Amino acid sequence: MELRPIKIGKHTLKYPIIQGGMGVGISWSSLAGSVSREGALGVISAIGTGYYKNRQFVTNSQFGRPATAKEFHNREATFQLFKDARAICGDAPLGANILHAINDYDRVLRDACEAGADVIITGAGLPMNMPEYAADFPDVALAPIVSSPKALRLIAKRWEQRYKRIPDAIVLEGPLSGGHQGFTYDQCVDPVYALENLIKPVVEEAKTIGEIPVFAAGGIWTHDDIKKFMELGASGVQMGTRFIGTIECDVPDVYKNLLISCKESQIELFHSPVGYPARGVRTKFIEDMSAGKTLPIKCVSNCVAPCKSGEEARKVGYCIADRLSDAVEGKLDTGIFFTGSNGHRIDRLLSVKELMTKLVYGEDK
Numbered sequence: 001m002e003l004r005p006i007k008i009g010k011h012t013l014k015y016p017i018i019q020g021g022m023g024v025g026i027s028w029s030s031l032a033g034s035v036s037r038e039g040a041l042g043v044i045s046a047i048g049t050g051y052y053k054n055r056q057f058v059t060n061s062q063f064g065r066p067a068t069a070k071e072f073h074n075r076e077a078t079f080q081l082f083k084d085a086r087a088i089c090g091d092a093p094l095g096a097n098i099l100h101a102i103n104d105y106d107r108v109l110r111d112a113c114e115a116g117a118d119v120i121i122t123g124a125g126l127p128m129n130m131p132e133y134a135a136d137f138p139d140v141a142l143a144p145i146v147s148s149p150k151a152l153r154l155i156a157k158r159w160e161q162r163y164k165r166i167p168d169a170i171v172l173e174g175p176l177s178g179g180h181q182g183f184t185y186d187q188c189v190d191p192v193y194a195l196e197n198l199i200k201p202v203v204e205e206a207k208t209i210g211e212i213p214v215f216a217a218g219g220i221w222t223h224d225d226i227k228k229f230m231e232l233g234a235s236g237v238q239m240g241t242r243f244i245g246t247i248e249c250d251v252p253d254v255y256k257n258l259l260i261s262c263k264e265s266q267i268e269l270f271h272s273p274v275g276y277p278a279r280g281v282r283t284k285f286i287e288d289m290s291a292g293k294t295l296p297i298k299c300v301s302n303c304v305a306p307c308k309s310g311e312e313a314r315k316v317g318y319c320i321a322d323r324l325s326d327a328v329e330g331k332l333d334t335g336i337f338f339t340g341s342n343g344h345r346i347d348r349l350l351s352v353k354e355l356m357t358k359l360v361y362g363e364d365k
């Protein structure tokens with residue numbers, strides 16, 4: 001199948017592939033810049049940016065961590081991330097991913113727009129007020145992540161009523177994706193909620209609203225997978241995990257090697273203080289935690305609203321800001337390493353260019 005250019009709002013992607021935003025620190029300037037340079041949409045994760053470049057933009061720390069959401073989701077670091085990515089991709093379309101569940105969501109969204117994002121993608125909650133926060137940036141395309149036609153309906157209804165605007169694109173994320181899920185544990189393993197079964201109703205719903213491209217996400221790995229979901233009605237795909245297996249991905253080798261060595265049976269869902277099940281690698285740290293051996297939870301960064309300043313973290317046994325940032329700093333003993341259900345399929349690192357050639361033309365080209 002020939003992959004053709006696609007428009008998201010005012011921006012045209014050469015290929016209908018979005019590299020999913022991966023926080024903390026997984027899709028930063030190197031990965032996102034390289035993906036955009038190769039004609040897909042590179043997406044910078046704009047959360048936890050205080051950890052960029054060894055926390056050099058953080059002016060207020062406690063226990064070695066960025067103190068407060070303002071320092072954790074750091075404006076100056078976000079600007080530097082975009083500058084560094086632009087040095088790689090020039091003026092090719094470049095996106096930002098911002099979880100709706102974070103504290104300071106509105107401010108972080110404005111920061112990303114000001115820093116030069118062309119597309120903002122938001123999941124982990126229904127971004128009902130997204131157009132309000134982006135009102136000063138009419139060229140920035142807005143793309144919510146949904147997991148059901150109902151969620152799309154609710155968002156679109158509110159946006160039309162309040163802002164006379166419809167989403168510029170939709171990412172439909174199924175239950176094989178990495179990190180946080182838009183489903184309960186039971187739904188994640190129920191075939192009713194498989195991406196293959198969600199795509200048609202969501203595409204139908206999108207058609208009733210307007211001309212909205214739907215990007216399917218979760219477990220997509222090869223050109224044939226892309227073809228399959230586009231034949232089922234998607235306009236394109238969003239892929240996360242496979243991009244971790246690239247030379248340019250921003251995480252240290254510890255993270256990449258963990259995925260290269262991990263087995264399918266080691267990838268599982270666990271609780272998260274964000275309030276959704278999250279998928280990652282079962283490391284010794286996860287085993288210890290499940291056995292009740294937890295680390296102190298201080299809530300220095302106050303990162304996500306549903307955690308209620310550490311209340312949920314204490315319930316599930318870990319602070320998500322501290323554990324994800326330890327992963328991105330290569331700390332195997334205390335990090336939590338998110339992955340999609342296909343993480344075990346990474347067997348060696350490819351350049352983004354090589355990977356894009358495989359995705360666009362098929363594995364053998």
Ligand SMILES: Cc1cc2nc3c(=O)[nH]c(=O)nc-3n(C[C@H](O)[C@H](O)[C@H](O)COP(=O)(O)O)c2cc1C
Nearest residue numbers: 020021022023177178179218219239240241338340
């Ligand atoms: C390590 C990791 C971190 C992620 N972090 C985020 C995030 O911060 N925000 C978000 O919207 N999605 C996040 N995701 C989801 C991806 O953007 C993507 O939609 C999803 O992983 C697609 O499934 P795949 O990994 O099987 O390709 C993350 C995924 C992974 C693997």
